[in-house]
Amino acid sequence: MGTAARWVLVLAGLAILAAGAYVSFAQSGSGAQPWDPELSDNFVFMRVVPFVLGLGAVIGLYRAGGRKGTVRRGDQIRRFSVGTVIGHWIAAVGFVLALPTGLWQYLGGILDVHLDLPLYLIYRIHYIGAALILFSVANFAAYWWVNGDRSLWPPRGGWRRHLAGFALELPPALGTRLAAWLRLDLDQQPRPERFTFYETAFSFPTWTFALVLITITGLLKAMRYIYPVPGPVLYWASTLHVAAMVLLTLKVLDHLRYTLARWPLMVAMTRGWVSESALRHVLDTASRPGPRQPEPTLPAGAPAGVAGGSER
Amino acid sequence: MKRLVAILELLWAAVNVVIAYLFVTNAFVAKTAIKEGLPAQAALLLGGALIAVFAATLARQSLQILRALAATEG
Numbered sequence A: 001m002g003t004a005a006r007w008v009l010v011l012a013g014l015a016i017l018a019a020g021a022y023v024s025f026a027q028s029g030s031g032a033q034p035w036d037p038e039l040s041d042n043f044v045f046m047r048v049v050p051f052v053l054g055l056g057a058v059i060g061l062y063r064a065g066g067r068k069g070t071v072r073r074g075d076q077i078r079r080f081s082v083g084t085v086i087g088h089w090i091a092a093v094g095f096v097l098a099l100p101t102g103l104w105q106y107l108g109g110i111l112d113v114h115l116d117l118p119l120y121l122i123y124r125i126h127y128i129g130a131a132l133i134l135f136s137v138a139n140f141a142a143y144w145w146v147n148g149d150r151s152l153w154p155p156r157g158g159w160r161r162h163l164a165g166f167a168l169e170l171p172p173a174l175g176t177r178l179a180a181w182l183r184l185d186l187d188q189q190p191r192p193e194r195f196t197f198y199e200t201a202f203s204f205p206t207w208t209f210a211l212v213l214i215t216i217t218g219l220l221k222a223m224r225y226i227y228p229v230p231g232p233v234l235y236w237a238s239t240l241h242v243a244a245m246v247l248l249t250l251k252v253l254d255h256l257r258y259t260l261a262r263w264p265l266m267v268a269m270t271r272g273w274v275s276e277s278a279l280r281h282v283l284d285t286a287s288r289p290g291p292r293q294p295e296p297t298l299p300a301g302a303p304a305g306v307a308g309g310s311e312r
Numbered sequence B: 001m002k003r004l005v006a007i008l009e010l011l012w013a014a015v016n017v018v019i020a021y022l023f024v025t026n027a028f029v030a031k032t033a034i035k036e037g038l039p040a041q042a043a044l045l046l047g048g049a050l051i052a053v054f055a056a057t058l059a060r061q062s063l064q065i066l067r068a069l070a071a072t073e074g
Helices: A003-029 A039-064 A082-112 A121-149 A159-169 A171-184 A197-223 A233-263 A263-271 A277-286 B003-025 B030-035 B038-073
Strands: A076-078 A272-277
Touching: A003 A039, A039 A082, A039 A121, A039 A197, A076 A277, A082 A171, A082 A233, A082 A263, A082 B003, A082 B030, A121 A197, A159 A171, A159 A197, A197 A233, A233 A263, A233 B003, A233 B038, A263 A272, A263 A277, A272 A277, B003 B038, B030 B038
Parallel strands: none
Antiparallel strands: A076 A272
Protein backbone atom coordinates (compact mmCIF):
# COMPACT_ATOMS: atom_id res chain seq x y z
CA MET A 1 0.00 0.00 0.00
CA GLY A 2 1.43 3.39 -0.98
CA THR A 3 2.18 6.17 1.49
CA ALA A 4 -0.63 8.39 0.13
CA ALA A 5 -3.19 5.59 0.43
CA ARG A 6 -2.09 4.88 3.99
CA TRP A 7 -2.43 8.57 4.89
CA VAL A 8 -5.90 8.66 3.38
CA LEU A 9 -6.79 5.68 5.57
CA VAL A 10 -5.56 7.42 8.74
CA LEU A 11 -7.26 10.73 7.86
CA ALA A 12 -10.51 8.87 7.16
CA GLY A 13 -10.23 7.14 10.54
CA LEU A 14 -9.62 10.47 12.28
CA ALA A 15 -12.52 12.13 10.45
CA ILE A 16 -14.91 9.28 11.30
CA LEU A 17 -13.81 9.37 14.96
CA ALA A 18 -14.30 13.16 15.08
CA ALA A 19 -17.76 12.86 13.50
CA GLY A 20 -18.80 10.02 15.82
CA ALA A 21 -17.51 11.83 18.92
CA TYR A 22 -19.22 15.07 17.85
CA VAL A 23 -22.60 13.36 17.44
CA SER A 24 -22.27 11.56 20.81
CA PHE A 25 -21.15 14.67 22.73
CA ALA A 26 -23.73 16.87 21.00
CA GLN A 27 -26.53 14.54 22.04
CA SER A 28 -25.39 14.26 25.66
CA GLY A 29 -24.69 18.00 25.89
CA SER A 30 -27.92 19.14 24.26
CA GLY A 31 -29.82 19.26 27.55
CA ALA A 32 -32.62 17.28 25.91
CA GLN A 33 -31.65 14.01 27.62
CA PRO A 34 -32.67 13.21 31.22
CA TRP A 35 -29.22 11.77 32.00
CA ASP A 36 -27.08 12.51 35.02
CA PRO A 37 -23.35 13.09 34.33
CA GLU A 38 -22.44 9.44 34.99
CA LEU A 39 -25.09 7.98 32.70
CA SER A 40 -24.22 10.56 30.08
CA ASP A 41 -20.55 9.50 30.21
CA ASN A 42 -21.59 5.85 29.90
CA PHE A 43 -23.51 6.58 26.71
CA VAL A 44 -20.75 8.74 25.24
CA PHE A 45 -18.10 6.14 26.02
CA MET A 46 -20.04 3.25 24.48
CA ARG A 47 -20.83 5.21 21.35
CA VAL A 48 -17.26 6.41 20.87
CA VAL A 49 -15.69 2.96 21.40
CA PRO A 50 -16.23 1.64 17.81
CA PHE A 51 -14.61 4.76 16.39
CA VAL A 52 -11.66 4.50 18.79
CA LEU A 53 -11.15 0.86 17.79
CA GLY A 54 -11.44 1.83 14.14
CA LEU A 55 -8.86 4.59 14.46
CA GLY A 56 -6.49 2.20 16.28
CA ALA A 57 -6.90 -0.34 13.48
CA VAL A 58 -6.23 2.12 10.65
CA ILE A 59 -3.16 3.51 12.42
CA GLY A 60 -1.94 -0.06 12.90
CA LEU A 61 -2.48 -0.68 9.18
CA TYR A 62 -0.68 2.56 8.35
CA ARG A 63 2.30 1.53 10.47
CA ALA A 64 2.41 -2.01 9.09
CA GLY A 65 2.55 -0.70 5.53
CA GLY A 66 5.60 1.41 6.27
CA ARG A 67 7.49 -1.14 8.36
CA LYS A 68 11.22 -1.38 7.69
CA GLY A 69 13.48 -4.27 8.59
CA THR A 70 16.41 -4.06 10.96
CA VAL A 71 18.15 -0.70 10.79
CA ARG A 72 21.64 -0.16 12.15
CA ARG A 73 23.79 2.91 12.91
CA GLY A 74 27.16 1.71 14.07
CA ASP A 75 26.63 -0.18 17.32
CA GLN A 76 23.06 1.14 17.61
CA ILE A 77 20.22 -0.98 16.29
CA ARG A 78 16.58 -0.03 16.00
CA ARG A 79 14.68 -2.35 18.32
CA PHE A 80 11.32 -0.59 18.05
CA SER A 81 9.85 1.78 15.45
CA VAL A 82 8.70 5.28 16.44
CA GLY A 83 5.10 4.10 16.12
CA THR A 84 5.68 1.19 18.48
CA VAL A 85 7.35 3.44 21.05
CA ILE A 86 4.52 6.00 20.90
CA GLY A 87 1.91 3.22 20.97
CA HIS A 88 3.55 1.64 24.01
CA TRP A 89 3.50 4.92 25.95
CA ILE A 90 -0.10 5.66 24.93
CA ALA A 91 -1.00 2.28 26.44
CA ALA A 92 1.09 3.12 29.53
CA VAL A 93 -0.85 6.38 30.04
CA GLY A 94 -4.05 4.37 29.59
CA PHE A 95 -2.99 2.00 32.39
CA VAL A 96 -2.00 4.87 34.69
CA LEU A 97 -5.49 6.36 34.24
CA ALA A 98 -7.61 3.21 34.08
CA LEU A 99 -6.05 0.95 36.73
CA PRO A 100 -6.19 3.19 39.85
CA THR A 101 -9.68 4.46 38.95
CA GLY A 102 -10.89 0.91 38.26
CA LEU A 103 -9.45 -0.29 41.56
CA TRP A 104 -11.10 2.62 43.35
CA GLN A 105 -14.49 1.86 41.79
CA TYR A 106 -14.17 -1.77 42.90
CA LEU A 107 -12.95 -0.98 46.41
CA GLY A 108 -15.42 1.90 46.75
CA GLY A 109 -18.26 -0.50 45.97
CA ILE A 110 -17.05 -3.03 48.53
CA LEU A 111 -16.07 -0.58 51.26
CA ASP A 112 -18.99 1.75 50.62
CA VAL A 113 -16.52 4.62 50.99
CA HIS A 114 -16.58 7.64 48.72
CA LEU A 115 -14.13 10.42 47.94
CA ASP A 116 -15.07 14.10 47.92
CA LEU A 117 -14.55 13.83 44.17
CA PRO A 118 -17.87 13.03 42.39
CA LEU A 119 -18.02 9.40 41.28
CA TYR A 120 -18.75 10.34 37.67
CA LEU A 121 -15.32 12.01 37.45
CA ILE A 122 -13.64 8.76 38.55
CA TYR A 123 -15.62 6.94 35.86
CA ARG A 124 -14.75 9.62 33.30
CA ILE A 125 -11.01 9.20 33.96
CA HIS A 126 -11.47 5.42 33.82
CA TYR A 127 -13.19 5.70 30.44
CA ILE A 128 -10.45 7.96 29.04
CA GLY A 129 -7.83 5.42 30.16
CA ALA A 130 -9.92 2.54 28.79
CA ALA A 131 -10.30 4.35 25.44
CA LEU A 132 -6.50 4.74 25.21
CA ILE A 133 -6.04 1.03 25.98
CA LEU A 134 -8.67 0.02 23.41
CA PHE A 135 -6.98 2.23 20.84
CA SER A 136 -3.64 0.55 21.63
CA VAL A 137 -5.09 -2.97 21.47
CA ALA A 138 -6.59 -2.28 18.02
CA ASN A 139 -3.43 -0.50 16.87
CA PHE A 140 -1.02 -3.30 17.82
CA ALA A 141 -3.38 -6.10 16.75
CA ALA A 142 -3.72 -4.60 13.24
CA TYR A 143 0.00 -3.82 13.07
CA TRP A 144 1.14 -7.34 13.97
CA TRP A 145 -1.61 -9.01 11.97
CA VAL A 146 -0.57 -7.30 8.73
CA ASN A 147 3.21 -7.13 9.06
CA GLY A 148 3.49 -10.77 10.13
CA ASP A 149 5.97 -10.02 12.92
CA ARG A 150 5.61 -12.78 15.51
CA SER A 151 8.97 -12.34 17.24
CA LEU A 152 7.32 -11.76 20.64
CA TRP A 153 5.50 -15.08 20.38
CA PRO A 154 7.11 -18.58 20.41
CA PRO A 155 6.93 -20.10 16.90
CA ARG A 156 4.88 -23.19 16.18
CA GLY A 157 6.66 -26.17 17.72
CA GLY A 158 8.91 -23.84 19.70
CA TRP A 159 6.97 -23.54 22.94
CA ARG A 160 8.97 -26.16 24.86
CA ARG A 161 12.27 -24.53 23.87
CA HIS A 162 10.99 -21.10 24.94
CA LEU A 163 9.56 -22.48 28.18
CA ALA A 164 12.87 -24.22 28.91
CA GLY A 165 14.66 -20.91 28.29
CA PHE A 166 12.17 -19.17 30.55
CA ALA A 167 12.74 -21.75 33.30
CA LEU A 168 16.47 -21.08 33.04
CA GLU A 169 15.85 -17.33 33.45
CA LEU A 170 13.91 -17.84 36.67
CA PRO A 171 15.58 -18.18 40.09
CA PRO A 172 16.86 -21.78 40.28
CA ALA A 173 14.40 -22.92 42.96
CA LEU A 174 11.46 -21.73 40.86
CA GLY A 175 12.89 -22.63 37.45
CA THR A 176 13.68 -26.24 38.29
CA ARG A 177 10.23 -26.75 39.77
CA LEU A 178 8.62 -25.31 36.65
CA ALA A 179 10.82 -27.52 34.46
CA ALA A 180 9.93 -30.60 36.50
CA TRP A 181 6.24 -29.75 36.36
CA LEU A 182 6.26 -29.20 32.57
CA ARG A 183 8.90 -31.93 31.95
CA LEU A 184 11.26 -29.49 30.23
CA ASP A 185 14.81 -30.37 29.25
CA LEU A 186 17.07 -27.77 30.84
CA ASP A 187 20.23 -29.29 29.36
CA GLN A 188 19.58 -27.77 25.92
CA GLN A 189 20.47 -24.21 27.13
CA PRO A 190 18.58 -22.37 24.33
CA ARG A 191 19.88 -18.95 23.26
CA PRO A 192 17.40 -16.07 23.02
CA GLU A 193 17.11 -14.14 19.79
CA ARG A 194 15.43 -10.70 19.72
CA PHE A 195 13.63 -11.06 23.04
CA THR A 196 14.35 -12.90 26.25
CA PHE A 197 12.49 -16.13 26.91
CA TYR A 198 10.80 -14.41 29.84
CA GLU A 199 9.30 -12.00 27.31
CA THR A 200 8.27 -14.61 24.72
CA ALA A 201 7.20 -17.55 26.89
CA PHE A 202 5.65 -15.68 29.80
CA SER A 203 5.31 -11.93 29.62
CA PHE A 204 3.81 -11.36 26.16
CA PRO A 205 1.35 -14.30 26.34
CA THR A 206 0.08 -13.17 29.75
CA TRP A 207 -0.21 -9.55 28.56
CA THR A 208 -2.23 -10.82 25.60
CA PHE A 209 -4.50 -12.94 27.79
CA ALA A 210 -5.13 -10.15 30.31
CA LEU A 211 -5.72 -7.51 27.63
CA VAL A 212 -8.10 -9.71 25.64
CA LEU A 213 -9.99 -10.56 28.84
CA ILE A 214 -10.31 -6.96 30.02
CA THR A 215 -11.26 -5.76 26.51
CA ILE A 216 -14.02 -8.33 25.97
CA THR A 217 -15.46 -8.00 29.49
CA GLY A 218 -15.21 -4.20 29.40
CA LEU A 219 -17.01 -4.05 26.05
CA LEU A 220 -19.74 -6.39 27.37
CA LYS A 221 -20.19 -4.17 30.43
CA ALA A 222 -20.36 -1.02 28.31
CA MET A 223 -22.72 -2.63 25.77
CA ARG A 224 -25.53 -2.71 28.30
CA TYR A 225 -26.15 0.97 27.61
CA ILE A 226 -27.12 0.27 24.01
CA TYR A 227 -28.23 -3.38 24.11
CA PRO A 228 -30.02 -5.51 26.73
CA VAL A 229 -27.18 -7.77 27.97
CA PRO A 230 -28.55 -10.73 30.00
CA GLY A 231 -27.99 -10.49 33.77
CA PRO A 232 -25.79 -13.62 34.16
CA VAL A 233 -23.58 -12.51 31.25
CA LEU A 234 -23.22 -9.10 32.87
CA TYR A 235 -22.42 -10.68 36.26
CA TRP A 236 -19.64 -12.83 34.82
CA ALA A 237 -18.34 -10.00 32.65
CA SER A 238 -18.08 -7.79 35.76
CA THR A 239 -16.40 -10.53 37.81
CA LEU A 240 -13.88 -11.36 35.09
CA HIS A 241 -13.28 -7.65 34.43
CA VAL A 242 -12.17 -7.27 38.06
CA ALA A 243 -10.01 -10.43 37.77
CA ALA A 244 -8.37 -9.04 34.61
CA MET A 245 -7.83 -5.72 36.39
CA VAL A 246 -5.97 -7.44 39.24
CA LEU A 247 -3.98 -9.47 36.70
CA LEU A 248 -3.01 -6.28 34.85
CA THR A 249 -2.03 -4.63 38.15
CA LEU A 250 0.34 -7.56 38.73
CA LYS A 251 1.57 -7.43 35.13
CA VAL A 252 2.42 -3.73 35.38
CA LEU A 253 4.34 -4.29 38.63
CA ASP A 254 6.23 -7.24 37.16
CA HIS A 255 6.94 -5.43 33.88
CA LEU A 256 8.35 -2.41 35.74
CA ARG A 257 10.53 -4.66 37.91
CA TYR A 258 11.87 -6.59 34.93
CA THR A 259 12.70 -3.62 32.71
CA LEU A 260 14.16 -1.47 35.50
CA ALA A 261 16.70 -4.23 36.20
CA ARG A 262 17.53 -4.38 32.47
CA TRP A 263 18.01 -0.71 31.67
CA PRO A 264 18.81 -1.15 27.92
CA LEU A 265 15.26 -2.50 27.48
CA MET A 266 13.89 0.71 29.04
CA VAL A 267 16.17 2.82 26.80
CA ALA A 268 15.01 0.86 23.73
CA MET A 269 11.35 1.51 24.55
CA THR A 270 12.04 5.23 24.98
CA ARG A 271 14.34 5.94 22.05
CA GLY A 272 13.57 2.98 19.82
CA TRP A 273 17.34 2.56 19.42
CA VAL A 274 19.68 0.62 21.66
CA SER A 275 23.31 -0.38 21.71
CA GLU A 276 23.52 -3.87 20.22
CA SER A 277 26.25 -4.92 22.67
CA ALA A 278 24.18 -3.73 25.66
CA LEU A 279 21.12 -5.56 24.34
CA ARG A 280 23.15 -8.70 23.63
CA HIS A 281 24.46 -8.53 27.18
CA VAL A 282 20.90 -8.39 28.53
CA LEU A 283 19.84 -11.33 26.37
CA ASP A 284 22.90 -13.44 27.15
CA THR A 285 22.83 -12.86 30.90
CA ALA A 286 19.11 -13.47 31.21
CA SER A 287 19.65 -17.22 31.55
CA ARG A 288 21.53 -18.68 34.42
CA PRO A 289 24.57 -20.39 32.97
CA GLY A 290 26.23 -23.63 33.92
CA PRO A 291 25.20 -27.23 34.12
CA ARG A 292 21.78 -28.51 34.92
CA GLN A 293 20.63 -27.69 38.42
CA PRO A 294 19.96 -30.53 40.84
CA GLU A 295 16.41 -31.72 40.89
CA PRO A 296 14.21 -30.08 43.49
CA THR A 297 13.30 -31.87 46.64
CA LEU A 298 9.76 -32.98 46.24
CA PRO A 299 7.30 -32.53 49.08
CA ALA A 300 6.33 -35.62 51.00
CA GLY A 301 3.56 -37.45 49.24
CA ALA A 302 4.43 -36.21 45.77
CA PRO A 303 4.32 -38.95 43.14
CA ALA A 304 7.73 -40.45 42.46
CA GLY A 305 9.31 -39.79 39.07
CA VAL A 306 7.73 -36.39 38.34
CA ALA A 307 10.97 -34.42 38.64
CA GLY A 308 12.85 -36.89 36.49
CA GLY A 309 10.19 -36.88 33.81
CA SER A 310 9.44 -40.59 34.20
CA GLU A 311 6.41 -41.86 32.31
CA ARG A 312 5.43 -44.09 35.21
CA MET B 1 17.13 9.51 34.38
CA LYS B 2 17.57 6.05 35.88
CA ARG B 3 17.27 7.53 39.38
CA LEU B 4 14.04 9.35 38.46
CA VAL B 5 12.53 6.20 36.99
CA ALA B 6 13.55 4.18 40.06
CA ILE B 7 11.93 6.77 42.37
CA LEU B 8 8.72 6.82 40.31
CA GLU B 9 8.57 3.03 40.35
CA LEU B 10 9.14 3.06 44.11
CA LEU B 11 6.15 5.40 44.45
CA TRP B 12 4.06 3.15 42.22
CA ALA B 13 5.03 0.19 44.41
CA ALA B 14 4.03 2.16 47.54
CA VAL B 15 0.59 2.95 46.05
CA ASN B 16 0.16 -0.72 45.28
CA VAL B 17 1.10 -1.71 48.82
CA VAL B 18 -1.74 0.53 50.05
CA ILE B 19 -4.11 -1.14 47.57
CA ALA B 20 -2.92 -4.57 48.73
CA TYR B 21 -3.52 -3.53 52.34
CA LEU B 22 -7.09 -2.44 51.52
CA PHE B 23 -7.73 -5.70 49.65
CA VAL B 24 -6.42 -7.93 52.46
CA THR B 25 -7.96 -6.08 55.40
CA ASN B 26 -11.35 -5.87 53.71
CA ALA B 27 -11.33 -9.60 53.04
CA PHE B 28 -11.91 -10.05 56.77
CA VAL B 29 -14.54 -7.43 57.60
CA ALA B 30 -18.14 -8.43 58.25
CA LYS B 31 -19.47 -5.95 55.68
CA THR B 32 -17.68 -7.77 52.87
CA ALA B 33 -18.86 -11.16 54.09
CA ILE B 34 -22.48 -9.96 54.22
CA LYS B 35 -22.43 -7.98 50.96
CA GLU B 36 -20.15 -10.09 48.78
CA GLY B 37 -19.83 -13.57 50.28
CA LEU B 38 -16.97 -16.00 50.70
CA PRO B 39 -15.72 -16.13 47.07
CA ALA B 40 -15.26 -12.35 47.02
CA GLN B 41 -13.45 -12.50 50.38
CA ALA B 42 -11.10 -15.20 49.04
CA ALA B 43 -10.52 -13.20 45.84
CA LEU B 44 -9.71 -10.08 47.85
CA LEU B 45 -7.29 -12.01 50.04
CA LEU B 46 -5.53 -13.72 47.13
CA GLY B 47 -5.46 -10.59 44.96
CA GLY B 48 -4.20 -8.46 47.83
CA ALA B 49 -1.48 -10.96 48.77
CA LEU B 50 -0.27 -11.20 45.18
CA ILE B 51 -0.25 -7.43 44.71
CA ALA B 52 1.71 -7.09 47.97
CA VAL B 53 4.33 -9.64 46.85
CA PHE B 54 4.77 -8.06 43.40
CA ALA B 55 4.85 -4.53 44.85
CA ALA B 56 7.48 -5.57 47.42
CA THR B 57 9.59 -7.11 44.64
CA LEU B 58 9.39 -3.91 42.60
CA ALA B 59 10.23 -1.79 45.66
CA ARG B 60 13.24 -4.01 46.39
CA GLN B 61 14.43 -3.70 42.79
CA SER B 62 14.02 0.09 42.85
CA LEU B 63 15.91 0.40 46.14
CA GLN B 64 18.73 -1.79 44.79
CA ILE B 65 19.08 0.51 41.77
CA LEU B 66 19.02 3.64 43.94
CA ARG B 67 21.65 2.20 46.31
CA ALA B 68 23.86 1.16 43.39
CA LEU B 69 23.60 4.65 41.87
CA ALA B 70 24.45 6.24 45.23
CA ALA B 71 27.44 3.91 45.65
CA THR B 72 28.70 4.76 42.15
CA GLU B 73 28.46 8.48 42.81
CA GLY B 74 29.76 8.29 46.38
